[in-house]
Amino acid sequence: MRIIILDNSQQVAQRGAEIFCQQITNKPDSVIGLATGSTPISMYQALIAKYQQGEVSFSKVTSFNLDEYLGLDGKHPQSYRYFMNDKLFNHININSNQTHVPNGSSETPLTAGQEYEDQIANCGGIDIQLLGIGRNGHIGFNEPTSSLASRTRIKTLTKETIDDNARFFTDDEFQPTLSITMGIGTINQTRAVVLLATGDSKAQAIKDMVEGPISAMSPASALQMHPNAIIIIDEAAASLLSQTDLYKHIEQQQLTLQKT
Ligand code: F6R
Numbered sequence: 001m002r003i004i005i006l007d008n009s010q011q012v013a014q015r016g017a018e019i020f021c022q023q024i025t026n027k028p029d030s031v032i033g034l035a036t037g038s039t040p041i042s043m044y045q046a047l048i049a050k051y052q053q054g055e056v057s058f059s060k061v062t063s064f065n066l067d068e069y070l071g072l073d074g075k076h077p078q079s080y081r082y083f084m085n086d087k088l089f090n091h092i093n094i095n096s097n098q099t100h101v102p103n104g105s106s107e108t109p110l111t112a113g114q115e116y117e118d119q120i121a122n123c124g125g126i127d128i129q130l131l132g133i134g135r136n137g138h139i140g141f142n143e144p145t146s147s148l149a150s151r152t153r154i155k156t157l158t159k160e161t162i163d164d165n166a167r168f169f170t171d172d173e174f175q176p177t178l179s180i181t182m183g184i185g186t187i188n189q190t191r192a193v194v195l196l197a198t199g200d201s202k203a204q205a206i207k208d209m210v211e212g213p214i215s216a217m218s219p220a221s222a223l224q225m226h227p228n229a230i231i232i233i234d235e236a237a238a239s240l241l242s243q244t245d246l247y248k249h250i251e252q253q254q255l256t257l258q259k260t
Helices: 009-026 040-050 080-087 111-122 159-168 184-190 200-211 219-225 242-259
Strands: 002-006 033-034 062-065 067-069 128-131 153-156 178-181 193-197 229-234
Touching: 002 009, 002 242, 009 033, 009 040, 009 128, 009 178, 009 193, 009 229, 033 067, 062 080, 067 080, 111 153, 111 178, 184 219, 193 200, 200 219, 200 229, 219 229
Parallel strands: 002 229, 033 062, 033 128, 128 193, 193 229
Antiparallel strands: 067 178, 153 178
16 A cells, blocks of 8 residues: 655645546546545645646546435435536536446446446446545445445445434435445546545554454455555544554655655
8 A cells, every 4th residue: 555644635636636536548549447425525626726727638538426315216315326427527618428437327227237337347446536534434435344246236325324314304305224335346446546635533454454454344354455555644544553654654765765
């Protein structure tokens, strides 16, 4: 894992946006994996700004989102499809036919996961996948005890995740308790992952992911097996790590090497 510790959440967003722009500049028809939640919003704003300044074009890009609530169609304001349109797709020149979000209103949810896997494979696999992390260590909606080899499928949300996400739903609104999510095996098959985390509420999950044992109780710890995982966090999210000086030293060396 490459651990990048930055001063604040704005720097985290900016660095994430730079990595995605670099990827798209190097390969304009990149297949990118995207995430929802609070954390990537600033990065999406940074990407929109770069697009508006002519630094990047998404015209040939294909995207796959990690997950979707089961039971919400894409027009529902709390659906992840709606979120992506609102926070990113409507503001850049991506072809909407090339944006994919798991189908939360599929009439055949048990086979929808395999269909999504097939779509990813038909596009040649994901070049770079954006991730956030739950306080309980989930990635996508792979909650603790998820199989580390899992593929896209239906997952039951934990009470912790439902409570964390309740802030987005009004009291009388239906809040789903099931999701359709890429599996941990799906995520680990991508060619690169970039995980963003900010704030001290994520500090324990980050410690377990980076320095804990690989365990289904910390789904993100499976990223230790990923050959190209970049973890970008602020000081607060890094606050429980025991080796921060080492990670900063390694990153300095890495930056020096890149300049040579
Ligand atoms: C979202 C997703 C989730 C979030 C995680 C963190 O597509 O897959 O794993 O990344 O719940 O959410 P925030 O960023 O809201 O703390």
